[in-house]
Amino acid sequence: MGQLVGCVTVELDDLEERITELRGEIRLAKAGGDDAKVRRLRAELRKAERAWDDALEPDFEPDDVPLLPIREQVHQALTLLGVPSATKMIVAVNEAFFAGRVTTTQLTSLRRDEEKSFRSSPYARPYYLCPALTAELLSPARGLLAISTWPMDVRIIGPLSPRTGFLTSAIRVAEHITRLTGAGGDASTEAYRLLTRMARNIPGATEGFGRADPARVISAADAELVVHLESDRRHRREAAERATARLNEVTRLFGAGLKTASRSAS
Amino acid sequence: MSTPNHRLDALRGDAAPVDHNARTIAALAGNPGCDRRAVLDAAGIHKQNTAVHLGHPAPFGQSxxxxxxxxxxxxxxxxxxxxxxxxxLRDTLGLSIPEVAYTDIADVGGNAAHQLRHTHTRAELRRAAEDDERSCTLFDHPLLKLPVAGHEVYLEPAVIAFQIGGRFHIVEIKSFAIIDETADSAQVAAASRLSALYVYALKALFEAEGIDPDRVSHEVVLVCPKDFANHPTATLLDVRQQLASLRRQLSRLTGIDRILDRLPPDLSFTLDQSPAELARAIRTVEARYAPECLSSCEMAYFCRADARACGSLDALGRTTRDDLGGLESVDAVLDLVGGDLLASPExxxxxxxxxxxxxxxxxxxxxxxVAWAS
Amino acid sequence: MGIVTSYARALAVREGRAQPIATVRHLHLSARPMVFIPLKLAGEAAAPLGAMVGTDPADPRLLVVPQPRNRDLRFAFMAELAQIMLPYIEGFATATETVTGRNERERYLDAPQILVPGGRAIEFVRLLGRSTRFRRTDGPYPVDPSVPVLGQWLTFLYERTEFAGSSALVPVTEALALHWATGQSPLEDANLATLLAWISPPPGLTGQEAAAAAENPLDWPPAGPDTDPGFDAQVLQHAIRAYDASGSPALVRQALRTQLEPTWRLMWQAVDQLRGLPEAASVAERWAFDRDQYTREVARLADGGPPRGRRDQAGPAAIRLWDMEAAQQTYDAQRAYDDPLVMTEHRATGKAFTGEAVHVDADRRILLPGGKKPVPRPLVTVRTGDPVRLTPGKKVFSVHRRKQSAEIVEIDGDIVVVQLNDQLAKGAGVPTAGDAVCFTELDLGGRIRPGFPTGEETPWTHGGPPAAYVPTDEDAVEAWS
Known part of the structure; x- marks a missing residue:
């Protein structure tokens, strides 16, 4: 199957190149008023387009096999980011730095499996992927994933944490790009695209419409982070103390939602 | 003497009431003179099912x-x-850098019950309004509540933004594009009507909490994609005019008992009647059909059929009606011209x-x- | 609109079919128009979904974007559209005529005419033009060379529609509604299927019945660019998924064909309907202006003219506005002069009157203020049944002698006395007693545009002299997602 798909792709690429070429030639010939040539080229173009249509007929699916199991890919991305993150961000980082292909749907089911696994045999795995917890009610924060081995206060989301988390992620992404380039390599286009996208929402982090500069992003994000960091930490530490005091080993990881509470009660 | 709410429930019979939402209430303001729509909506009648039963389904739907x-x-x-x-918000409202605190009220500890979310919203907003020190800036998924004709309606604006020392702003997020700084005027108008409703509900909440309702801004932040990219951009919309028309319409709905008093006591809009019986019942409440209803009311095709059947000039649109000087029907116009009808002085x-x-x-x-006839 | 159209609408209801509100055709209709029916993906600003296009009713070309969210496929669509449209548009740049006079110039003998279903399609043409005219054929996101050229032409065509009386890009529903009044509302007239149902209902059906049947989106899909939400949910979504899975556009093609073919037939039916009317007298003059504009655009593009900016600058905007208003005034007047049925609207509102010249004082001469010699100023006394709402001293024009100006001298009941002021060349210029005459305040215009400040002279109140719009890199690589 992989072999066949490869052939088709090559064939398609060639055909597309040919089609583009022919279109250009037709325009040139038309500009030159060479009607006979235009007609001949048109016929060729139609033939190429038909062949392209035909080549597309067979089914083909991406055949790349992920290098790591999904939960490990997620772990890798979260470790890079260093803060509880939304699935979209995890997917983007995974794509930008690890050439992975995780989908958001896969992540949703992953979270359920983790909790089930922990409940059946606690701490059987070296780490679990768990939700971040809200500072106010210590319930699971919607859509944010964290790693169980992180300190409690890192896994807490206070009112300022969405912003500090974003700024921290931007810094971590920029630092990782710097690491890659410093080591003589370079980061992928996707990595720079991700950084630029994030930088556009940080005051002073970009100039013009070009690709963002990692050093500039780091200093701009740092400058804003300083403003929020102290009170964000205070909030999270205070909540972490409450969590350690009040929650059991399951809810400490997966949150004290009303649902979890009623389930553990039964 | 039965209360308006009992009367409205009786009109609906055993069927569960349809929840109003922001869109249906905003649509009410579109045709404030229509008693039929006011009664059906107030009674929580499922208009789409009703129209289907009457044989005049409206082809509504969103892609x-x-x-x-x-x-x-x-x-x-x-x-x-x-x-x-x-x-x-930093660009349009001048938020300062420290103003970033965020609260999500999509659920309260995993529980997404409306009443709970609403109570939580009230508490959060109150805290923000009273205590500038630890106040929050962004309230995501807030849930407001508005009594409409005796029924509680929950409304969910996209975001409420609060400036320290300043005012509360409704933020409305719409996916129609603003291209070269202009947008489709119909879409902007619809967004303004909807946002006005949120502003109205938020002011009502403040009033109930004893907070100055003027702390709710009549300027709404509209967030849309810019040009052809997905990049969000924001503009301020002044919704005072929409707010005024909404206020008028909602007060009319509160005065629904005046319409109810004119209706026969045993009137019912239940779907266990034959379509003909139901149509007769519906017709006892006067409609004010206009072609604009076709895009905003599920009953429009039924009302249009009625308007056409009696040759009403309403079916031909407002301009035509105005041009023909307030005459009621096609027959009135043509019979006057043909001399078959005597004109009243006006x-x-x-x-x-x-x-x-x-x-x-x-x-x-x-x-x-003549040429056509041959 | 107006009272005559409204009356005709009432009449249409009673008669069971649309009623004429014009006796001649007030737009140019090309011998070889191109019909273009574009569709867009719901919820997106300007994501083309497909189109049916062509000049031969029997041979429509169907173009589709099997995954409308894919930017490359969108540009491939635009390139394919360019393959069809550009040869048509550029193909008229052949034989020319020389226009003599103050501004001697060459002008192509014919020009392209593109017909679309309605106003929403016109807006979509604008957006397609806007999203493609700045693209570059090199650099980070290169497109086929034909794409920006098509973008420039679509922009040109759209901008012609802002001038009343242009026939370069025509919304067919509006063209039909200009000539027939239906028994439905103007809002419903925007539906090509119901509009045509009223104009030519199938035998045995009234317009009302035919229109009701034509409202079923299963038989008569919307003429676009918006598709039927039911179609999106039940057919299109599945077809696009099938493309994503298999790479074959066959299902999407098939689905869009079902949505476009009925409209394609209606469009040509509308063309036939309009062809049935004889062309109005002033249409050739207005079409000549369209040809002038086309000639200029061909030359401008051949010189490598840059794409039009995103926004107008103050100076050109003021000139455009003046030109648009002048075009509207001329167009309104010409239609009334060309068509007695259109004139009835102005007669009904008292801006025009017709009647019989009951007395003509052809030899009258008066001494003008400051004049030395009496000059001829004939008086025509007209008996009219129209409710004249003009006041003495009002400048009016004779419909039968278009260049002649006159003024109202006196109105007394059904008698109007008019003084003729110029074009009095013996005999031809003055009616004789018993002639049918028609005078109106409608002015054909045609005046020279007053001097507007040039770009450098733009007053500071309007932002001062503007920098010329230079398309930027940002324009060229702007996302189209």
């Missing part, structure tokens, strides 16, 4: 592509701790004009009419 697009754009604006939104002027029009129109079309 799954449009829905998906709206959802994904809202997600984008709120992604990364509302990173885009903060950039835009129609004397339009009569003269119409007879003249009839005569000169005939001069230039008769030859053609």
């Amino acid at each position: 799954p592509f449009a829905l998906a697009r709206a959802r994904s754009f809202e997600e984008l604006v709120k992604a990364d701790g509302c990173a885009h939104l903060l950039r835009l 129609h004397a002027e339009i009569l003269g004009q119409l007879r003249h029009v009839g005569a000169i129109y005939g001069e230039h079309t008769e030859a053609k009419a």
Whole structure:
């Protein structure tokens, strides 16, 4: 199957190149008023387009096999980011730095499996992927994933944490790009695209419409982070103390939602 | 004597009431003179089912592509701790750098019950309004409540933004594009009507909490994609005018008992009647049909059929109606012109004009009419 | 609109079919128009979904974007559209005529005419033009060379529609509604299927019945660019998924064909309907202006003219506005002069009157203020049945002698006395007793545009002299997602 798909792709690429070429030639010939040539080229173009249509007929699916199991890919991305993150961000980082292909749907089911696994045999795995917890009610924060081995206060989301988390992620992404380039390599286009996208929402982090500069992003994000960091930490530490005091080993990881509470009660 | 709410429940029978939502209430303001719509909505009648039973279904629906697009754009604006939104609010409202605190009220500890979310919203907003020190800036998924004709309606604006020392702003996120700084005026108008409703509900909440309602801004932050890219941009919309028309319409709905008093006591709109019986019942409440209803009311095709059946000029649109000087029907116009009908004094002027029009129109079309007939 | 159209609408209801509100055709209709029916993906600003296009009713070309969210496929669509449209548009740049006079110039003998279903399609043409005219054929996101050229032409065509009386890009529903009044509302007239149902209902059906049947989106899909939400949910979504899975556009093609073919037939039916009317007298003059504009655009593009900016600058905007208003005034007047049925609207409102010249004082001479010699100023006394709402001293024009100006001297009941002021060349210029005459205040216009400040002279109140719009890199690589 992989072999066949490869052939088709090559064939398609060639055909597309040919089609583009022919279109250009037709325009040139038309500009030159060479009607006979235009007609001949048109016929060729139609033939190429038909062949392209035909080549597309067979089914083909991406055949790349992920290098790591999904939960490990997620772990890798979260470790890079260093803060509880939304699935979209995890997917983007995974794509930008690890050439992975995780989908958001896969992540949703992953979270359920983790909790089930922990409940059946606690701490059987070296780490679990768990939700971040809200500072106010210590319930699971919607859509944010964290790693169980992180300190409690890192896994807490206070009112300022969405912003500090974003700024921290931007810094971590920029630092990782710097690491890659410093080591003589370079980061992928996707990595720079991700950084630029994030930088556009940080005051002073970009100039013009070009690709963002990692050093500039780091200093701009740092400058804003300083403003929020102290009170964000205070909030999270205070909540972490409450969590350690009040929650059991399951809810400490997966949150004290009303649902979890009623389930553990039964 | 039964209360309006009992009367309305009786009209609906055993069927569960349809929840109002922001869109249905905003649509009410579109045709404030229609008693039929006011009664059906107040009674929580399922208009779509009613129209189907009457044999006049309205082809309403939203494309799954449009829905998906709206959802994904809202997600984008709120992604990364509302990173885009903060950039835009810093630009449009001048938020300071420390103003980033975020509270999500989509659920309370995993429980998404409306009443709980609403109570939580009230508490959060109250805290923000009273205590500048630890106040929050962004309230995501807030849930407001508004009594409409005796029923509680929950309303969910996209975001409420609060400036320290300043005012509360409704933020509305829409996925229609603003291209070269202009947008489709119909879409902007619809967004303004909807936002006005949120502003209204928020002011009502403040009033109930004893907070100055003027702390709710009548300027709404509208967030849309810029040009052809997905990049969000924001503009301020002044919704005072929409607010005024909404206030008027909602007060009319509160006065629904006046309409109810005129209706027969045993009236019912239940679907266990034959379509003919139901149609008769519905017709006891007067409608004010206009072609604009076709895009905003599920009953429109039924009302249009009625309007056409009696030759009402309403079916031909407002301009035509106005041009024909307040006459009611096609027959009235043509019979006056043909001399088969005597004009009442208030129609004397339009009569003269119409007879003249009839005569000169005939001069230039008769030859053609003959040609067509042959 | 107006009282005559409204009266005709009432009449249409009673007669069961649309009623004429014009006796001649007030737009140019090309011998070889191109019909273009674009569709867009719901919820997106300007994501083309497909189109049916062509000049031969029997041979429509169907173009589709099997995954409308894919930017490359969108540009491939635009390139394919360019393959069809550009040869048509550029193909008229052949034989020319020389226009003599103050501004001697060459002008192509014919020009392209593109017909679309309605106003929403016109807006979509604008957006397609806007989203493609700045693209570059090199650099980070290169497109086929034909794409920006098509973008420039679509922009040109759209901008012609802002001038009343242009026939370069025509919304067919509006063209039909200009000539027939239906028994439905103007809002419903925007639906091509119901509009045509009223104009030519099938035998045995009234317009009302035919229109009701034509409202079923299963038989008569919307003429676009918006598709039927039911179609999106039940057919299109599945077809696009099938493309994503298999790479074959066959299902999407098939689905869009079902949505476009009925409209394609209606469009040509509308063309036939309009062809049935004889062309109005002033249409050739207005079409000549369209040809002038086309000639200029061909030359401008051949010189490598840059794409039009995103926004107008103050100076050109003021000139455009003046030109648009002048075009509207001329167009309104010409239609009334060309068509007695259109004139009835103005007669009904007292801006025009017709009648019989009951007395003519052809030899009257008066001494003008400051004049030395009496000059001829004939008086025509007209008996009219029209409710004249003009006042003495009002400048009016004779419909039968278009260049002649006159003024109202006196109105007394059904008698109007008019003084003729110029074009009095013996005999031809003055009616004789017993002639049918028609005078109106409608002015054909045609005046020279007053001097507007040039770009450098733009007053500071309007932002001062503007920098010329230079398309930027940002324009060229702007996302189209």
